[in-house]
């Protein structure tokens with residue numbers, strides 16, 4: 001058969017028209033196939049997000065407000081999310097259940113808040129003397145952690161996303177010096193998660209006081225000590241006005257991951273582009289919250305020291321060593337009593353060993369060199 005050049009091809013008018021027609025048809029059919037969910041592109045979704053934070057709470061509440069704005073913009077208004085602060089739709093610690101049951105489609109909080117329902121989830125927020133922020137992000141994103149987290153939440157009809165991190169926290173505010181572990185005896189301290197078990201093992205009482213009640217309880221002596229987050233939020237709470245000593249480091253929360261939990265059925269109903277928009281928004285929020293905490297904490301630590309003359313103290317080494325011994329015990333108790341926790345901790349511990357060896361010869365050596 002003679003090879004047709006463009007001219008001879010064009011001269012065969014009818015064939016050209018037919019060919020053109022089939023090219024067009026093929027193009028249309030390809031477009032439809034590629035676009036897939038675009039068939040539903042005009043459908044609008046209105047979601048509710050419940051949170052464990054006060055409405056528009058700095059960094060955290062503001063962060064989720066921004067997330068809702070990004071999602072609306074990226075989806076050109078096809079997915080709008082109404083954000084509710086704690087107690088506006090449901091109480092703070094009931095947001096897990098609200099999303100599970102579909103009262104809201106998503107929540108923002110931290111996995112250790114639901115430790116009563118999902119004890120193993122604590123490894124996806126933070127554990128005392130556990131992985132730091134950078135290690136947690138590496139484990140979740142590229143070390144298999146996220147898959148374990150998804151598997152843990154699947155029976156609850158939830159999909160988790162890492163969506164923020166507080167960075168390293170502070171040890172807390174005390175009304176007396178902590179010179180030895182015996183100073184913890186009889187001490188009533190507000191502290192969440194496994195950290196509270198450590199305080200109990202030291203002879204004190206670890207209490208889960210809700211954020212809104214901490215200041216009053218500390219002022220009235222209902223509690224003797226409290227941790228909260230870091231210099232910025234601690235300053236906003238005004239703890240420096242009523243407690244004498246500000247201790248570091250935050251051994252109990254070395255890099256708390258904040259979570260977005262999404263109702264799995266609602267997520268699966270979304271077209272794939274809107275699902276990807278949620279993924280992209282969560283990843284952006286994960287960075288935004290951490291960077292804002294880091295930037296503000298540096299600024300407010302300096303403010304507390306220079307303008308408010310706080311008494312900054314480091315926990316003595318032997319106190320930290322005892323905290324660590326009891327934290328190991330608390331983790332062992334959790335792992336030995338819960339099969340999910342055992343499986344997750346195996347991955348957590350093995351990843352941590354590997355990344356710690358790398359950090360030892362890099363960041364730790366570098367930090368030490370800065371002090372030479």
Ligand code: CA
Pocket residue numbers: 169227228229253
């Ligand atoms: Ca805290």
